[in-house]
Amino acid sequence: MSESTGVAERHICVIGLGNVLLGDDGFGPLVVERFRCEYADHADVEVLDLGTPGLDLAPYLHGKHLAVIVDTVKSEGEPGTLCHLGETDFGDRRAALHLTGHDPGLAQCLAQLRLAGRAPSKVIVVGVVPQSCALGSSFSAPVFAAVSTAVEKIASLLREHDVPCQRRAVQKPPNLWWETVLRTGMPT
Amino acid sequence: MARISIDPVTRIEGHLRIDVEVDGGAVQKAWACCTMWRGIETILRGRDPREGWVFAQRFCGVCTTVHAMASVRAVEDALQLEIPANAQYIRNLILIAHALHDHIVHFYHLSALDWVDITTIPKADPARAASIADGVSSWPGNSHHELEAVQNKVKGLIASGQLGIFSHGYWGHPAMRLSPEMNLILFAHYLQALEFQRKACQVVGILGGKTPHIQNLAVGGVMNAINLNSLATMNMDRLGTLQSLLQELIPFVQQAYFVDACLLAASYPEWFRYGRGVANYLSVPDLPVDAKATKFDLPGGVIMEGNLGSVRPIKDWRDEPIRAAVAEDITHAWYQGQGALPPWKGKTDPYYTDFRDEGKYTWVKAPRYNGHPMQVGPLSNILVGYSSGHPLTRKWADAAFKRISSVHGLNVTPEDLQSTMGRYLARAIRSAMLSELALQHLQLLSSNILKGDDTTYNPPQFPAHEVEGVGLHEAPRGTLSHWVVIDKAAFSNYQAVVPTTWNASPRDQKGVSGPYESSLLANPVADPEKPLEVLRTVHSFDPCMACACHTLDVSGREIAQTKVL
Numbered sequence: 001m002s003e004s005t006g007v008a009e010r011h012i013c014v015i016g017l018g019n020v021l022l023g024d025d026g027f028g029p030l031v032v033e034r035f036r037c038e039y040a041d042h043a044d045v046e047v048l049d050l051g052t053p054g055l056d057l058a059p060y061l062h063g064k065h066l067a068v069i070v071d072t073v074k075s076e077g078e079p080g081t082l083c084h085l086g087e088t089d090f091g092d093r094r095a096a097l098h099l100t101g102h103d104p105g106l107a108q109c110l111a112q113l114r115l116a117g118r119a120p121s122k123v124i125v126v127g128v129v130p131q132s133c134a135l136g137s138s139f140s141a142p143v144f145a146a147v148s149t150a151v152e153k154i155a156s157l158l159r160e161h162d163v164p165c166q167r168r169a170v171q172k173p174p175n176l177w178w179e180t181v182l183r184t185g186m187p188t
Numbered sequence: 189m190a191r192i193s194i195d196p197v198t199r200i201e202g203h204l205r206i207d208v209e210v211d212g213g214a215v216q217k218a219w220a221c222c223t224m225w226r227g228i229e230t231i232l233r234g235r236d237p238r239e240g241w242v243f244a245q246r247f248c249g250v251c252t253t254v255h256a257m258a259s260v261r262a263v264e265d266a267l268q269l270e271i272p273a274n275a276q277y278i279r280n281l282i283l284i285a286h287a288l289h290d291h292i293v294h295f296y297h298l299s300a301l302d303w304v305d306i307t308t309i310p311k312a313d314p315a316r317a318a319s320i321a322d323g324v325s326s327w328p329g330n331s332h333h334e335l336e337a338v339q340n341k342v343k344g345l346i347a348s349g350q351l352g353i354f355s356h357g358y359w360g361h362p363a364m365r366l367s368p369e370m371n372l373i374l375f376a377h378y379l380q381a382l383e384f385q386r387k388a389c390q391v392v393g394i395l396g397g398k399t400p401h402i403q404n405l406a407v408g409g410v411m412n413a414i415n416l417n418s419l420a421t422m423n424m425d426r427l428g429t430l431q432s433l434l435q436e437l438i439p440f441v442q443q444a445y446f447v448d449a450c451l452l453a454a455s456y457p458e459w460f461r462y463g464r465g466v467a468n469y470l471s472v473p474d475l476p477v478d479a480k481a482t483k484f485d486l487p488g489g490v491i492m493e494g495n496l497g498s499v500r501p502i503k504d505w506r507d508e509p510i511r512a513a514v515a516e517d518i519t520h521a522w523y524q525g526q527g528a529l530p531p532w533k534g535k536t537d538p539y540y541t542d543f544r545d546e547g548k549y550t551w552v553k554a555p556r557y558n559g560h561p562m563q564v565g566p567l568s569n570i571l572v573g574y575s576s577g578h579p580l581t582r583k584w585a586d587a588a589f590k591r592i593s594s595v596h597g598l599n600v601t602p603e604d605l606q607s608t609m610g611r612y613l614a615r616a617i618r619s620a621m622l623s624e625l626a627l628q629h630l631q632l633l634s635s636n637i638l639k640g641d642d643t644t645y646n647p648p649q650f651p652a653h654e655v656e657g658v659g660l661h662e663a664p665r666g667t668l669s670h671w672v673v674i675d676k677a678a679f680s681n682y683q684a685v686v687p688t689t690w691n692a693s694p695r696d697q698k699g700v701s702g703p704y705e706s707s708l709l710a711n712p713v714a715d716p717e718k719p720l721e722v723l724r725t726v727h728s729f730d731p732c733m734a735c736a737c738h739t740l741d742v743s744g745r746e747i748a749q750t751k752v753l
Contacts, residue, residue, distance in 0.1 A: 019246060020246060021231060050400060056293065056400060059389045115342075115379060116383075
């Protein structure tokens, strides 16, 4: 089934996943927003904060050539440790018995899209090991310290795939609207 | 007596756990437990009501839009602020597209595999499958060629020995009864649905500025600029794109999804006998067609004790009885205290104990309507609409009944819809209705703009005294309400009573169960090790535990457990 509506399609996506109201879980959205503000726009690259979409991630990965996903990961290592995962690292291992719409995630979306012949040719996850994902808390120091490195990591991954990632002459101010929660903390 | 606990351990914590006691091949007792606290309402206290919706749409990762909408409606209700007609239509189009997306994903990607056994697909005859499908639908995606291609993909998947995400299925279970050809047709549509749910997302994206978290809302209307002579705003070009997207989406809903739901219903007639549960139904009106929101395209009402002959209509959002009737009981939920409070006086003070069968056992509060549990969702929409003689509801419900009876020889009545299968069928009927309304609301928007009305926003004024408001929305999973108290231009209380709270409600102080729990009673369970039948009934509600902490698990540990205790 072909595109016939004239909605422009871009072939590369940079996606931040996580809940911005849950401390370190907001790492993905923060990193992609910083990337959007520090690096110049590119006609073929879509930069998206998708929150916690579950199976609704599929439409955003559909038909892409390359997907770079920034997320928190449950993995070995100290909080703030960055890792770089390919599809085989999280691919088909999960036997998922799901009860609710939130349970299926990235692996499920990719498997579906692969069967439909519309999976991204390449998926790379830039992950960080979180310290705390408590409601309304701020980023932990080690995770916050990893943000700049993760932004640079996105740029270098894109360059490896022939996208000329150029820093903006003047950075845009990042729109971190949820920071008001983090600044003022939890109301009592 | 066997006790089964189904507890998906997902991400950092799980969301929904179902415990059932099974005896004589059927469920005798059931508990629905939400294993995660949603304390996000506490974040909203003290904040500017104009920005509440931005936070509210992060309540949940999947139903973002609906919380944003309920939040602005709640503040507008408190301020008695009317919004422009254009804003109503733009919001309605977003809500329709979101709901269609949600229902398509529920049917195909979240629940079809409870009924469709993909491991039989290699045995199907694609030519015969194409002729069966052609006999019931004019959908172009049913060709012999297309079905054969899907069959080859499935063969390849099975031959690889790596079923991946499909490895959890209860393949070969005695309760799986579709022919290989039917399984092939439904699975082909499962794959095609990936394409069409995107079109629904694109509609939301064009109107909302961004999806999944829309950016165009404001207390008082929407921020979409309308100017037919400007390239950067809502213009004829943009309206034309919306129309093309909808025209591609609608045939999938009406010729694939609606037909498939009828096919499934006819193939599993016994599922009209299970899963009735709470027979009190609540539905609120939605899709207002005028600025003042006095007329609606989707009706609201209340039905008690399964008495389909008697509906108390809810005519509009100012309905007084609903404001007085709703209270949330915390006797069996992990909050401090006992008994029920109305949402405007609601408290969210956590008090965790272990899972106690007779005590507190979930994070979900028990909403009650004049003290009664209520079922919400597409089934309530259809029963309320059908019983009140709503023409569009009758049109599509009767079309479903006629199709099931003429093609499959099974008589289904509105009475029968009160069941596990009825919830599937009702969702498909609602989707067909929404697909028809989509173009109508686009037409309403275009004609209003062409008349010369380009207003989209009325600025809010906050009074010096305290005001209360409720924002109602009939979301994909059912009645959603946000209850706000505003004092000196800040929220002093914020409570969300969400559809899954109604349906996944625990017992109340009188010991009365909510819809999930009571729908599971007498549900058959052929094999306690593989409680497929329990999943079918739970999935029929489209569970969505508002959450959402989110961490990719790369350690490869098992993420779901079914324990027979």
